[in-house]
Amino acid sequence: MSVHPMLSSFVPSRRLTAALVLCCTVAACTNAPVTGRQQLILLPESQAQQMGVEAYQQIKSEKGVSNDPRYTGPVQEIGRRVAAVSDQPGLAWEFTVFEDEEPNAFALPGGKVGVNTGLFKVAKTKDQLAAVMAHEVGHAIARHSAERVSRQALVQAGQQAIGAQYPGMAQVLAQASTLGLVLPFTRSQESEADHIGLMLMARAGYDPRAAVDLWRNFEAAGGSRPPEFMSTHPAPGSRIDNLNAIMPQALEEYQRSPYRQG
Numbered sequence: 042m043s044v045h046p047m048l049s050s051f052v053p054s055r056r057l058t059a060a061l062v063l064c065c066t067v068a069a070c071t072n073a074p075v076t077g078r079q080q081l082i083l084l085p086e087s088q089a090q091q092m093g094v095e096a097y098q099q100i101k102s103e104k105g106v107s108n109d110p111r112y113t114g115p116v117q118e119i120g121r122r123v124a125a126v127s128d129q130p131g132l133a134w135e136f137t138v139f140e141d142e143e144p145n146a147f148a149l150p151g152g153k154v155g156v157n158t159g160l161f162k163v164a165k166t167k168d169q170l171a172a173v174m175a176h177e178v179g180h181a182i183a184r185h186s187a188e189r190v191s192r193q194a195l196v197q198a199g200q201q202a203i204g205a206q207y208p209g210m211a212q213v214l215a216q217a218s219t220l221g222l223v224l225p226f227t228r229s230q231e232s233e234a235d236h237i238g239l240m241l242m243a244r245a246g247y248d249p250r251a252a253v254d255l256w257r258n259f260e261a262a263g264g265s266r267p268p269e270f271m272s273t274h275p276a277p278g279s280r281i282d283n284l285n286a287i288m289p290q291a292l293e294e295y296q297r298s299p300y301r302q303g
């Protein structure tokens with residue numbers, strides 16, 4: 042899902058960018074959980090988490106937080122169960138419901154997850170809600186925000202190198218670029234979050250087939266103005282195909298889960 046626009050104030054300084062580039066020479070490649078994809082992450086985890094915590098505080102202070110137990114009940118239960126079976130159960134996980142009609146959710150570094158009340162119009166069962174939340178947990182544990190910031194920092198560094206020779210060009214490029222946390226997740230990160238999410242929800246005892254139902258609901262609810270995240274995310278059709286391709290594996294995980302109910 043998308044990153045909140047308020048994160049635009051969390052733009053790393055030039056000094057941080059320089060530090061990131063310096064780190065480049067010693068940075069080790071990491072591997073994403075579940076998929077094992079190689080990632081280059083230059084942003085120290087502690088720093089990413091700090092940015093996540095600050096952004097989450099800001100969003101909570103500026104948006105209405107719902108205390109309606111019809112929403113917070115399932116969100117807390119699903120959040121607890123999915124985080125517990127993730128690769129990082131020890132993160133300071135937090136799941137907050139925001140009063141927002143847009144059917145959307147988001148994840149920030151450090152295990153900070155937001156779910157809009159509008160999502161309940163599309164995620165009609167607990168398993169479907171778990172599909173969205175596990176997807177968000179997937180973004181968080183795969184450190185997608187830090188990966189994006191790292192990539193963006195390298196782009197900026199490249200621009201500054203060009204700037205040494207062509208100052209005018211560098212300025213144009215710098216103006217055109219927006220830093221990591223502000224940008225939506227990339228398409229491959231979205232597919233990866235779908236993959237991780239499907240395995241996590243199954244492991245936590247939620248029926249993974251509900252992920253396909255969820256995307257059908259989104260497709261049906263499309264309307265004239267589709268949910269914001271659908272424009273940056275893979276089309277529901279290809280998303281469903283990708284989910285179905287790994288469904289047998291997810292169903293095995295589901296059958297094995299000690300948390301499965303009914």
Ligand SMILES: [Zn+2]
Pocket residue numbers: 042043176180226231234
């Ligand atoms: Zn997403």
